[in-house]
Amino acid sequence: MSSTASEIDRRISRDYKEGFVTDIEAETLPPGLDEGVINKLSDIKDEPDFMREWRLAAYQQWLEMKNPEWAHVNYEPIDYQSISYYSAPKSDADKPKSLDEVDPKLLETYDKLGIPLIEQQMLAGVAVDAVFDSVSVATTFKDTLAKAGVIFCSFSEAVKEHPELIKKYLGSVVPVADNYYAALNSAVFTDGSFVYIPKGVRCPMELSTYFRINASNTGQFERTLIIADEGSYVSYNEGCTAPMRDENQLHAAVVELVAMGDAEIKYSTVQNWYPGDENGKGGIYNFVTKRGACRGNNAKISWTQVETGSAITWKYPSVILEGDNSVGEFYSVALTNNYQQADTGTKMIHVGKNTSSTIISKGISAGKAHNAYRGLVRVTPGADNARNYTQCDSLLMSDECGAHTFPYVEVKNPTAKVEHEATTSKIGEDQLFYCKQRGLDEEDAVNLIVNGFCKEVFNELPMEFAVEAQKLLEISLEGSVG
């Protein structure tokens, strides 16, 4: 056990170090950030002028902003000049030749998650040769989507092919100056996904970043924009339950969702990036800005997230309920173990009439981790009959961890009904005893109870995702019982 663990440490730490080394290949920018770097980035991506100007303006904004310090997390200050802001996808020569070269512990995890061999290769970053043409899978996808009129492509492609949509919607939900990391992302984002669902179209399949193979290496500054035009529906899955190989330490993504009248967007995330080792060394910093706007009447945006990875998570998927009768939902499971820190939650801004929002947040804290829910429910003066229900439960699994709840409820309309409930407790001795008495060992008993605790959120996930998420939780909690 210990030998394999140190093997992982060695491999992972080596990999992460490489992310910061100036091992310049054809298209890798040296570390540092200034206007020149942004111009070069724009050149490499061959972007139109409007995009370049937008980036440069964002950079100027960023320079004037300060690193936010209000979150309940601790980390060493980040040196933004030591990061390389663009690196081309690794050439096949650098990648492991086959699964035999991949860390056995990683493979074990894949097996537990029941991931097919081919996918395992992809996830582990194995150079997949042409025999298995994964691209063909993607191509079949594209045909089906094109028939429905759905645009689903990488952000860089969209900038070139659909500049009018980008111009219209980019930054319309998360303004450049929204926060420090959003500004940074706006200046240096490398790629991401773009989705446009035309009027009245129900997207024929669940979209997933996972299948967007040609642009799988989107780097650390990802930008996603999803627009659901009137009466359309889309379900979008981001991330993957399997631990991803990743070379970057800082991730500052921005996701913008726009739902027009009668449209619905369902956005599900499973995040399982490298959380650092059991001593809290290494791990990804995940500083994400996610926000959706219900622009028309009867629009609906639903966020579901399962957060188990990353050393630090700073993430508040939010919904601005502008249209009348619009609906916002947030379902979250955040699990922190060892030295992980999570400060996550949501914001529901009620603007239109008869709007409603639901927040279900489940925090699980084990080891020496800290898990905070931070949420805002704001009912503006015009939001008649707004309704919100919030439930935040925390589960403590060790005597060294912390669980915190910081909700903000701001109501300026007398017809609003807002409810917030939160509890914090540990797994009851009697619950455990009951399960053990029925023949379950302690670990299974804990898994059973934890899964029950998270049920309300898992129910919101697409089915395959939910099954994987459940397994993921079990794996993440391994060894934390006792």
Place this chain on the structure above:
Amino acid sequence: MAISAEQQLLEVARDVTLAGNGVDWVDAFRKNAAKEFGERGLPTATMEDWRYTNLRGLARKFPQPVLAESVGAQGSVPAVPARIPDLVTIRLVFVDGQFSAKLSDGHINSSDMLVENLASVLKRDSSLVKGLVGDRIGNHAHGFTAINSALLDDGCVIRFGKNADLLTPIELVYLSTGSERSRFARNVIHLDQGSRATVIERFVSVDENASGLTSVISEISVGANASLSHYRIQEENAASSHVGGSYVGVAADGRYRNATASLGGNVVRNDLVVALNGKGADCQLDGVVIGQGKTHVDNFTRIEHHEPHGTSREHYRSVLDDRSRSIFHGRVFVAVDAQKTDAQQSNQSLLLSEYAESDSKPQLEIYADDVKCAHGATVGQLDENSVFYLKSRGIGDDEARGMLTVAFASEALVELDNDPLRKAIELAVRSRLAPELAEAQSIFEDQQ
């Protein structure tokens, strides 16, 4: 930066002889506090703990402080509010923060009980409060605590020895007179092991011309197995602001109860910080806010569980009409060692007007695993089914709503363990929310 109003305030203080001048520790205490205030200034809305309360008005023109030497120039004796019906108390009256022997019942100075105003304690034997003044605020200091310390002069000292038990409540009445004045007072309450006391604080404006700021800060230690019931009834007029604070430490098996009724005022801020420092310590904090006119009430509470087996209960209710606004900040902090903590917190608001606002921040910060902690917050309206039920029993619409509104507010007071006082507060609530339902004139009414 030009000299601010606050700075001028300190200049004024320099020329006045405050109680205890010449005593080394008192001088040093004031000097340090003045320096601290110079550094901190008044809190601004950019500070997280003050984000909903804007004090720009105060910062622009800080009301002239009433200090020892300026009292006495007042001439006529102000009218004193009526006693609480059916309740015998020992009353100490402070006029603009200065003790008035004429209006008070007197002092207690026995072998195990001391109830005396701070200024005379400082003059007589300052060692009685040495180490107690400035002891409890600690990390919770802000501009107002600093200025209060810098202008340390009068207030009330309550010191009970071991097992001292006073069944008669001590009633502290703070009268504000005159326009645009700021009034400061500092209370020190120290209950030794096994002792018991009840303290009622009442904040009253003598007439509608009284305006400015009242800032009364209490530093309280409740010893092992001791018990303190502490009530604050704040009923100043709409032109008066109030920034008060109670900083409490509770030792093992000690018990602290607080009820805060905010029934009036312009900008009102109540800080209530309770540290449960001993095993099995217990606190219960109740609050009711009746917001009318432009009243802005900010209740900032913090309960710290530092030792195992502590219990805390917190229950705040607001009824908000007109353009009033209520802010509830409640943090429950549970330290690593505080296993078996049982903490419950709730904040409920009733909005009656489209211009009223309720902001609620109930927070849990928990570092121990074997705990039971819960909080809840709701904002809403009267239940139409309940209104319908009452109407179907022949009660008019207005009356039914009045009854339900009063019942909603009064629910925060059900645990208040002093019957006459509870009735008096309930009556005050009723006369404000549903005057037609008030059976008798409230004693908290019409004394302006």
